[in-house]
Amino acid sequence: MKTDFKKTMDVYRAPAGSFRVVDVPPMQYLAVEGQGDPNTSQAFSDAIATLYPVGYKLKFASKQQLDRDYVVMPLEAQWWADDMAEFTSRRNKAAWRWTALMMVPEWITREMFDSAVAKVADGEPPAALAQLRLETITEGRCVQTLHVGSFDDEAGVLERMHDEFIPDAGLQMTGKHHEIYLSDFRKVEPARLRTILRQPVLPA
Numbered sequence: 001m002k003t004d005f006k007k008t009m010d011v012y013r014a015p016a017g018s019f020r021v022v023d024v025p026p027m028q029y030l031a032v033e034g035q036g037d038p039n040t041s042q043a044f045s046d047a048i049a050t051l052y053p054v055g056y057k058l059k060f061a062s063k064q065q066l067d068r069d070y071v072v073m074p075l076e077a078q079w080w081a082d083d084m085a086e087f088t089s090r091r092n093k094a095a096w097r098w099t100a101l102m103m104v105p106e107w108i109t110r111e112m113f114d115s116a117v118a119k120v121a122d123g124e125p126p127a128a129l130a131q132l133r134l135e136t137i138t139e140g141r142c143v144q145t146l147h148v149g150s151f152d153d154e155a156g157v158l159e160r161m162h163d164e165f166i167p168d169a170g171l172q173m174t175g176k177h178h179e180i181y182l183s184d185f186r187k188v189e190p191a192r193l194r195t196i197l198r199q200p201v202l203p204a
Contacts, residue, residue, distance in 0.1 A: 004071040005103065012180065014146040014196045019165045024139040024198075028108060029076070029101040030054055031135050032128045037093035038077075046127040047100035048075060054132060055102045057116035068107060074184075076101040078137075078176040087177065088158045099176075101137075110134060139175060144198040146182075150190035157197060166201055175200035 006012045011024045032047035055072050063069040078099045079087055086092040113134040121129060143166055147157050158177075166173060180196035 002069040002071060003105075005073060005105070006071070006182070011142075011144075012196070014144045014198075016146040016148050019143050019145045019161055021169065021171075021201075022142055022144060024142050024200075026136050026138040027103055028106055028134065028136050029103050030058075030113075031099050031101050031133050032131050033097075033099045034128075034131075035097040037096065038098065039093065043128070044098065044100065047131075050126040050128040050132050051075065051100060051102045053120045053126065054113075054116050054129075055104065057119050058104055058108055058112060061112050061116060062105065062108065065112075066107065068105070070105060073103040075181045076103065076179065077181075078178050080176045084177075088155060088162060091152065091155060104134075108134075139178065139198070139200045141171075141202070142178075142198045142200045143169070143171070144196055147193075147195045147197050149193060151185075151193070151195070152190075154195075154197065161197065161199060166199065167204065169201075170204050171201040172204045173199055174202045 011022050014020060030051050032050055034041065034043035034047055036043060038044040059070060059072050078101065080097050081087045081095045083095070086095040117129065117132065120126070143161060145157065145161065147154055162173060178198040178200070180198065182194040182196065183192065185193055
C-alpha cells in the first residue's frame with residue numbers, strides 16, 4: 001500500500017472561505033532557506049530543483065529498504081519578513097524571506113537522507129544541494145484556510161485571518177506564515193491554484 005499523507009493527515013485539509021484551528025504535530029521536512037521574490041529569484045527555483053530529486057530518492061529508498069511506499073508530498077514554504085506588512089499587505093516580494101519545504105515521513109532517517117543526497121550529487125547536483133537540510137518543525141496550534149486563486153490575491157484572506165479571526169478567537173500569531181501548494185504552480189493557471197494558508201498561534 002502507498003500512503004498519501006495528504007489524505008491520511010487531517011492537517012492537510014482546509015476549508016475554502018472559512019478558517020479552521022488545527023493542532024499540527026512535529027513533522028519532518030527537507031528544507032532550503034533563501035530570500036527574495038519567488039517569481040524572479042534564482043535561489044527559489046534552485047531550492048525547488050533540489051527538493052524534488054532528493055525527495056524521490058528517499059521515496060524509492062523507503063520502498064526498497066523498508067517496504068514502506070508513499071506519495072511524494074507537494075512543495076510547501078514558510079514565509080516571513082522583518083516587517084510582516086511587507087508580506088501580508090504591501091506584498092513587497094523583494095523583502096521576503098523563505099524556507100522551501102517538502103514533508104518526508106518520520107521513519108526517514110538521517111542516514112537515508114545522507115545517502116539520498118550523495119546519490120543526487122553523483123549526477124548533475126542541483127545548485128542548492130549543499131544548503132539542503134533535514135529538520136523537524138513543531139508548529140502546534142495553527143489557523144488555516146484553503147485559498148483558491150492567484151497568490152497575489154492572498155492579501156485580503158491573510159488580513160481577515162490575522163486581524164479578525166485570530167484575535168476574535170482569543171489567539172495571537174506566533175512563528176512563520178506557512179503555505180502548502182496543493183497545485184503545481186508551474187502547470188496550473190493562477191485562478192485555479194489551491195493553497196493552504198497556515199498561521200501558528202498561541203492563546204492571547
